Amino acid sequence: IEWSxxxxxxxxxxxxxxxxxxxxxxxxxxxxxxxxxxxxxxxxLKANLPFEIVGSSKASLLGVxxxxxxxxxxxxxxLSPADASASQDTDxxxxxxxxxxxxHCVFEGMGxxxxxxxxxxxxxxxxxxxxxxxxxxxxxxxxxxxxQDLQDQGVISKVTERHF
Numbered sequence: 660i661e662w663s664x665x666x667x668x669x670x671x672x673x674x675x676x677x678x679x680x681x682x683x684x685x686x687x688x689x690x691x692x693x694x695x696x697x698x699x700x701x702x703x704l705k706a707n708l709p710f711e712i713v714g715s716s717k718a719s720l721l722g723v724x725x726x727x728x729x730x731x732x733x734x735x736x737x738l739s740p741a742d743a744s745a746s747q748d749t750d751x752x753x754x755x756x757x758x759x760x761x762x763h764c765v766f767e768g769m770g771x772x773x774x775x776x777x778x779x780x781x782x783x784x785x786x787x788x789x790x791x792x793x794x795x796x797x798x799x800x801x802x803x804x805x806x807q808d809l810q811d812q813g814v815i816s817k818v819t820e821r822h823f
Contacts (some may be wrong), residue, residue: 660710660719662692672697674712681711686779689713701729769814788821 665672677691691711699721708725726732749784759766794802809815 660697660712661715661717662712663715665695665712666720670817677711679711681713684776685774686777689717699725699729701731704729767813788819 672695674693674695675695679691679694681687681689681691691713693712695710695712696707697710699706705724706728708721711720721729721731723732763764811815
């Protein structure tokens with residue numbers, strides 16, 4: 660949260676030293692000048708949440724756990740009408756098509772970021788190799804085809820030896 664937002668509150672929260680380091684999506688440090696607890700309410704839900712205080716021109720963000728608790732986001736694991744009746748199925752498909760049409764750019768091609776993203780690894784990290792996951796026999800051909808398609812598009816490449 661920005662200092663300017665805090666200054667607009669009628670009741671000033673207790674400011675404590677910041678106990679964590681904030682990073683943006685590119686790994687750049689965002690200077691935090693303190694932290695505080697604020698009561699956040701959404702509909703009938705209330706929660707006291709920790710906030711890091713930053714300088715100006717930074718958007719206030721809630722973490723994923725807070726967003727889940729306040730019902731801002733919900734994980735959807737499937738977009739298929741498993742047990743829907745025919746009329747529910749038609750309504751579902753119309754809603755799904757409306758979403759796909761409205762946000763068509765999200766569903767086209769391979770996604771890219773508008774900047775170069777760098778993954779920082781710990782210099783003393785020890786690589787871990789996990790055993791391959793078993794794939795059910797009925798899914799193997801489909802999985803092989805998907806992997807081949809991704810390889811053909813240059814999204815992934817086959818690794819034959821380890822480099823660590």
